[in-house]
Structure formats: structure tokens, C-alpha cells
Amino acid sequence: MITRIMSLxxxxxxxxxxxxxxxxxxxxxxVGMPSREGLLLWVRQMHFVGVLSLAIVLVSGLFIGMVLxxxxxxxxxxxxxxxxxxxxxxxxxxRELAPVVAALLFAGRAGSALTAEIGLMKATEQLSxxxxxxxxxxxxxxxxxxxxxxxxxxxxxxxxxxVGIYGGYLVGVEWLGVFEGSYWGNMQSSVEFVGxxxxxxxxxxxxxxxxxxxxxxxxxxxxPTSEGISxxxxxxxxxxxxxxxxxxxVLTAIMFGGLA
Amino acid sequence: MSDTPFVVVEDLYFSRGDTEIFRGVDLSIxxxxxxxxxxxxxxxxxxLLKLIGGQLTPDSGRTLIDGEDIHxxxxxxxxxxxxxxxxxxxxxxxxxxxxxxxNVAFPLRVHTDLPEAMIRDLVLMKLEAVGLRGARELMxxxxxxxxxxxxxxxxxxALDPELILYDEPFVGQDPISMGVLVQLIKRLNEALGxxxxxxxxxxxxxxxxxxxxxVIADGKVMAHGTPKSLDVxxxxxxxxxxxxxxxxxxxxxxxxxxxxxxxxDAGGRR
Numbered sequence: 001m002i003t004r005i006m007s008l009x010x011x012x013x014x015x016x017x018x019x020x021x022x023x024x025x026x027x028x029x030x031v032g033m034p035s036r037e038g039l040l041l042w043v044r045q046m047h048f049v050g051v052l053s054l055a056i057v058l059v060s061g062l063f064i065g066m067v068l069x070x071x072x073x074x075x076x077x078x079x080x081x082x083x084x085x086x087x088x089x090x091x092x093x094x095r096e097l098a099p100v101v102a103a104l105l106f107a108g109r110a111g112s113a114l115t116a117e118i119g120l121m122k123a124t125e126q127l128s129x130x131x132x133x134x135x136x137x138x139x140x141x142x143x144x145x146x147x148x149x150x151x152x153x154x155x156x157x158x159x160x161x162x163v164g165i166y167g168g169y170l171v172g173v174e175w176l177g178v179f180e181g182s183y184w185g186n187m188q189s190s191v192e193f194v195g196x197x198x199x200x201x202x203x204x205x206x207x208x209x210x211x212x213x214x215x216x217x218x219x220x221x222x223x224p225t226s227e228g229i230s231x232x233x234x235x236x237x238x239x240x241x242x243x244x245x246x247x248x249x250v251l252t253a254i255m256f257g258g259l260a
Numbered sequence: 261m262s263d264t265p266f267v268v269v270e271d272l273y274f275s276r277g278d279t280e281i282f283r284g285v286d287l288s289i290x291x292x293x294x295x296x297x298x299x300x301x302x303x304x305x306x307x308l309l310k311l312i313g314g315q316l317t318p319d320s321g322r323t324l325i326d327g328e329d330i331h332x333x334x335x336x337x338x339x340x341x342x343x344x345x346x347x348x349x350x351x352x353x354x355x356x357x358x359x360x361x362x363n364v365a366f367p368l369r370v371h372t373d374l375p376e377a378m379i380r381d382l383v384l385m386k387l388e389a390v391g392l393r394g395a396r397e398l399m400x401x402x403x404x405x406x407x408x409x410x411x412x413x414x415x416x417x418a419l420d421p422e423l424i425l426y427d428e429p430f431v432g433q434d435p436i437s438m439g440v441l442v443q444l445i446k447r448l449n450e451a452l453g454x455x456x457x458x459x460x461x462x463x464x465x466x467x468x469x470x471x472x473x474x475v476i477a478d479g480k481v482m483a484h485g486t487p488k489s490l491d492v493x494x495x496x497x498x499x500x501x502x503x504x505x506x507x508x509x510x511x512x513x514x515x516x517x518x519x520x521x522x523x524x525d526a527g528g529r530r
Binding site: 028037124125126128129130131132133134135136140 | 350
């Protein structure tokens with residue numbers, strides 16, 4: 001019994017220690033003015049993290065918008081309310097689906113790649129050798145990747161929403177014959193800029209920070225063996241997904257559940 | 261140049277988890293000399309280099325580099341101190357996304373504002389010194405182990421450091437590149453007046469170039485002296501190591517129960 005309590009306590013301490021390490025890690029790397037060199041590295045990482053995730057995010061956005069319209073139509077048409085299709089598609093996407101699904105895809109596509117890349121640099125002593133050359137790997141390797149993640153996920157989320165709404169239009173208007181004017185008009189009158197688009201973007205920004213932080217820290221903190229890298233990559237995807245879904249509930253409760 | 265030692269390690273204690281790696285290590289590395297740190301595998305030689313380079317922090321004790329304690333520096337001045345050192349990693353640790361040329365140019369680009377033409381000249385000089393000027397367009401993945409280590413040596417020398425730390429420079433080298441590396445280390449040390457610390461367990465090669473040798477085992481300095489004095493050392497442990505005898509005071513076997521009892525027991529099968 002005592003041993004169990006002890007091991008529970010030890011786990012708690014380990015968890016707190018890891019959280020502390022992760023906090024110091026992100027503070028040391030992400031805070032501070034970037035140099036010109038740092039900006040160039042950031043642009044390069046924006047390409048790897050953001051641009052290369054564009055295809056998977058946009059294609060998923062298109063399909064999700066199309067499915068939403070199809071499901072929504074069959075439901076709404078029973079009540080003769082198919083004119084509200086545009087409103088339904090847009091609100092579901094902007095408030096929930098775009099931030100959450102884009103973050104999940106981002107964790108799988110870019111997060112795991114970040115963990116593996118940094119982990120491999122650690123395993124092959126590239127980070128150590130950078131330190132010995134007198135270059136701080138936190139500033140040179142970690143910071144550009146963190147900032148690339150922070151910026152690119154909200155942008156990808158916007159792309160996801162736009163393409164998703166267009167997917168809904170393709171199915172709803174072009175295929176199922178909802179009146180085009182009501183699709184766009186209802187959407188325009190019901191979507192609020194701050195309440196819906198703004199809150200969705202805040203969600204997306206929070207997810208961007210959490211997912212990139214987890215991915216980069218897992219890579220930096222892993223045990224430098226092949227098994228260590230594979231475990232850390234898995235952890236990145238699992239932890240990020242759980243964090244995104246959990247935080248989404250909390251944020252939704254605050255934003256739309258009347259808790260605030 | 262003064263006569264005070266360049267690197268001083270005093271009463272160093274370091275442990276990893278529950279394992280004690282160093283229990284009171286004292287070293288004194290003279291300027292302009294090649295000092296070898298030798299010892300059996302797993303005795304913590306690489307860890308010692310990382311402690312000297314400030315990549316690990318000891319539990320207690322001091323490590324002075326030119327009079328300054330490297331473990332008591334704020335992050336910024338720690339990185340400034342490291343610019344005066346070069347380290348050759350066992351694996352070479354070249355940046356895999358940069359070509360040979362860019363790897364050697366890396367320290368110059370981040371620490372100096374030299375014009376491109378001068379960087380090019382300097383890089384070509386360093387690569388010429390290690391005999392790989394012709395390989396400058398290759399990527400690290402295209403190099404053999406020995407070549408990678410020579411490129412890493414050129415990169416470690418790029419900023420003309422005062423101290424170079426070599427981590428097992430001879431491991432896994434064929435006789436030719438081994439000879440090349442031995443000569444390079446010796447020649448660079450003489451030509452540039454560097455202070456070198458070579459961590460190695462390749463006794464023959466290391467003893468031919470070292471001016472002074474420390475042998476560490478069991479977390480302590482077991483013996484130290486010039487290569488000649490170690491060769492005739494009477495301590496059985498030193499003698500076993502220096503002459504490469506397979507069994508002796510340093511046992512061949514990892515601690516285990518008696519062999520026959522172990523075999524007969526067979527996991528309770530009897």
C-alpha cells in the first residue's frame with residue numbers, strides 16, 4: 001500500500017518536473033527578439049510546417065464541408081428549413097470543426113515531423129555540436145519551429161473553413177438544389193465576426209501553441225535512441241490530440257456555454 | 261602565454277540517476293599540450309568532456325576554463341566561452357541538411373560578419389588542412405566515417421579555438437584514416453599552439469601523440485603521468501589497461517553469481 005502511494009507521489013513529482021522543464025523550455029526559446037537570420041529560418045520552417053500541410057488540410061476541409069451539407073440537408077429538409085443550410089455549415093465549421101480538425105491533422109502531419117526531426121538531431125549529436133559551436137539550439141532550432149507552428153495553424157484553420165464552406169456550397173446548392181441566395185444570405189446574417197469567427201480563431205491559436213509546444217518539447221526531451229524517437233513521435237500525436245479535444249470542451253464551455 | 265593550466269577540474273562529483281559516475285576527479289590540462297584522458301569503456305570519458313564543455317552540470321566541484329568556472333556562467337557568457345573551444349564528436353555530428361562547405365562555414369557565418377569571399381577562402385583553407393577541399397560539395401550522408409570526422413575537425417577549427425576536445429577520434433577508423441587523424445591532431449596542435457584534450461581508449465595511437473595522460477576508472481583518476489612513466493607503472497590496474505591484458509584487476513566478467521550454480525539453477529527448472 002505504502003509502495004503504491006509512494007509510486008503515485010513519485011509520478012506526480014515527475015509530471016510536475018516535466019511540466020516545469022517544458023515551461024522553462026518554451027520561455028527560453030520563444031521569447032525574445034528574432035534576428036534577421038532568425039526570420040529567414042522562420043520563413044523556411046513556415047514552408048515545412050505550414051505550406052506542406054496545406055494540401056491535407058484543404059482536402060480534408062473540402063470533404064468535411066461536403067459531408068456537413070449532405071447530413072444537414074437530409075435533416076433540415078424534413079422541417080422545410082433547408083435555406084438554413086449555409087448558416088449550419090458555416091457555424092459548425094467556424095466554431096468547432098475547423099479549429100479542432102485542422103489541429104488534429106496538424107498534430108499528425110507537422111507535429112510528428114517536428115518531433116522526429118528534432119529528436120534525430122539530438123540522437124546524432126547535432127544539437128550538442130551546435131551548443132559547442134556557441135550557438136544556442138533553443139534559439140536556432142527550436143524558436144523558428146515554435147513560431148512557425150504558432151502562426152501557420154491559425155492560417156491553415158482559415159483555409160479549412162473557407163474550403164469547407166465552399167464544399168458545403170457544392171453539395172448544397174450545386175447538387176441538392178438549395179437556393180443560392182439563401183445559402184449565402186442566411187450565412188451572412190447569422191455569422192458574427194467576433195462571436196463566431198473571432199472565437200474560432202482564439203481556439204485555433206490556443207491549439208497551435210499547445211500542439212507545437214508538445215511536438216517540439218517531445219523532440220527535444222526524448223531519449224536519443226531509435227526507440228526513444230518512435231515513442232516520442234507517438235506521444236506527440238496522442239498528447240496533442242487529447243489536449244486539443246479536452247481544451248476544445250473547456251473553451252467551448254467558456255465561449256458558448258455561458259460560463260464567461 | 262602564461263604557465264597556468266588552461267583547464268582545471270577540481271574535486272568533481274557527477275551522478276546520473278542513482279549511478280555515481282565521478283567521485284572526486286582532479287585534472288590539470290596544460291596550455292599548448294595534448295592531454296589524453298584514457299580509461300575503459302563506460303568509465304565516463306565522454307561525460308567528462310561534456311562536463312568540461314559545460315553541457316552537463318556536476319553535482320559538486322569546479323571546472324575552470326582559463327580561470328573562469330564554466331558551470332557558474334549565465335547562458336550568454338557560457339556560449340561566449342564555447343566560442344573559444346572546438347569539440348570533435350565521436351560521430352562527427354555534422355549538420356545533415358548542410359553540405360561539407362556549409363558545415364565548415366557555419367561557425368563563421370553565425371559568429372562573424374566576414375564577407376562571403378573571405379568565408380570561402382577560410383573554409384577552403386580549413387578543408388585543405390584536413391585534405392578534403394575536393395569534397396566540399398558533398399553532403400554528410402555521402403561521406404565515409406573517417407571523412408566525416410575530418411570535416412568535423414575542420415569545422416571545430418573554423419573559429420581558431422584555443423582548446424579542442426576530441427571525443428574518441430580513432431574509434432572505428434581503418435589503419436590509413438587512423439594514421440591520418442593521428443598526424444592531423446599532432447600537426448594542428450603544434451602549428452596552431454592549441455590546447456588539446458583527447459578522450460580515447462586506443463592506447464597505442466593516443467600514447468604516441470599525448471604529452472600527458474590521465475587514466476580514469478571507477479569514477480576517479482587512477483593514474484597520471486607522461487606516456488613513458490605510465491608504460492612502466494607498477495600498479496596492476498594501470499599495467500593491465502596500458503598493456504591491454506583481457507583479465508586482471510579490471511575483471512573480464514560483469515558481476516554475476518557463480519557460473520555453475522547459475523547454469524544448474526536454470527530458472528528453477530530442476
